[in-house]
Amino acid sequence: MTGEFALIRRYFHPPTRHTLLAGGDDAALIVPQMAHELALSTDLLVGGQHFFPDMDPHRLGQKAAAVNLSDMAAMGATPRWVLLGLTLSSFQESWVAAFSQGFRKILDAHEVDWVGGDTTAGPLALAVTIIGEVPDGQALRRSGAHAGEDIWVSGTLGDAALGLDWRLGRCPDLAPAARDFALERFECPTPRVALGQALRPLASAAIDISDGLLADLGHLLTASGVGAQLELARIPTSAAQPSGPTDSDWQRRVLQGGEDYELCFTAPSSRRSQLEALGRAGTVVLTRIGRVTAAPEERFIQDEKGQSVAVSWRGYDHFAGAA
Template identity: 50%
Template sequence: MPSEFDLIARHFVRPTPRTVLGPGDDAALLAPSPGAEIAVTTDALVSGIHFLPETDPERLGWKTLAVNLSDLAAMGATPRWALLACVLPDPDEDWLAAFSSGVFACARRYGVDVSGGDTTRGPLSLCVTALGEVPAATALRRDAARAGDELWVSGFLGRAALGLAHRRGEIRLPAEILDACLDRLEKPYPRVELGVALRENALAHAAIDVSDGLLADAGHLAEASRLDVEIDLTRLPEGFPQGFAAAPSLTERFQRGRLSGGDDYELLFSAAPERRDDIDALGARIKLPLSRIGRFVAGAGGVSLRDARGEALPVFYKGFDHFAENIQ
């Protein structure tokens, strides 16, 4: 039976060029850039709550790091370092090798050093602490939306929710959209380039990543900024081939997923109307659709949906709550 030290050495130690002292000592040593603030976030993924136990370990490794980088992206921070704590039922070397190759593929893609970590025996759960840098006083915060700002979202919403329903056997997705939905669920690409560009070019006032669902996360922006947000239902991006959701059950799922599905890891941000053209140009440059889906008005944290005529619709789907909905 390999010791904890053997396991860590074999699967979790790679070169750490941005770290003064990496894995192996009591603590890692990091050297932040002069004038930078450090954005820190941590997220635990628990088997049966946040992922299905049979999830492909390589994709799970990618996602474990990616969801944390999504939080850094939402702050406009550049990811630099991560710490990884794994609670593992028993050391299955094949599973570990695949899991760690997913973690390090994501780390390489986003220029992150895995600077330290820990492994412990127990029920499968995975916890990453990610650190990023952002020039002092420039981070994108939830509380900085202004009345009159427009609400924007990157990419497409609702895909991860469809992917999860497919994996659970509740629906069968048509072949032409299956991979897009499963990829968003299992191998999300955090919108780091977007977050950094919004911050560098002072395009956005406030930002959040969509991890709990559009309504819930737009609500978090509105609440923190002490405003109301109105979302125009007709402007939500769809992005699928016409007619893919011919079955009423799929249409209903997709609509619900776009409003309240978790796990899409797109960015939601507020920006002044004068920046529309700059934001469109940024989307074209980084090849990521950016959609203007609503606006902030005076208020106290409310979210409303508007139909094609601008009439208010009841807000009928709540966001994803990890304590209320267990995916098993």
């Protein structure tokens, strides 16, 4: 008993900022703001499935927090409270200390309170639940896109997939600077929380890119009952990518690779100048990559010659591997 409860008390009950009762009771107590809806999301991260079990625990803590903050960003919500369910195969205090420091680092940067959770023994896994607030009626959803609107993404795509490729030994010749950048993007993604909130009056629909651009945009298109035409040459990538749009590895990483945790969103063309200004003023570039079309089944990417790029719009199936 000393083990479990002592570790919970020591690392998992940090001070809170806007919470009535945190940790150590049967439930945490919070007081929601008036005239706000609450956004609720749970993400599972299983060792060997979503992260390498030997991953640096400080980075794992950061990633676990960031992945959940990204869901709040995609809704335009302000993240406020987090619950952590941690399943540990063994109790090593140094691991728990480093993990909780990484987790807290990201939460603190966004003023999110870590209010409770559960800890148990078993195969290494994380279950993070995040609760955010969004003014009544202003949440971004996947279902609001209309034909004729623009499709935008934040940041650069394919970086996390490049980091994963390097970890898997698929691109051993990657230059050190590119490798470090890609690994940082893979292991410590930056949730676009401020961007999500700024998009509330501008975007018609939004999603975060966790499963890959085409898979996640596909979810948005399905939810909105529309299609899309993308321009391959417009997809933003970083200088770390060792090849270009005609390379199949580039296409796999940039179009299908997950875990960049950028936002993909749609907006009327009347918002272009505002969005361009937002991209210039903010910390992350915004790029218009295509447009929404009326035909729900139309999912089209054209190369510079106007030819269709043959690539699957499906994402990753946790039960069947890559689909």
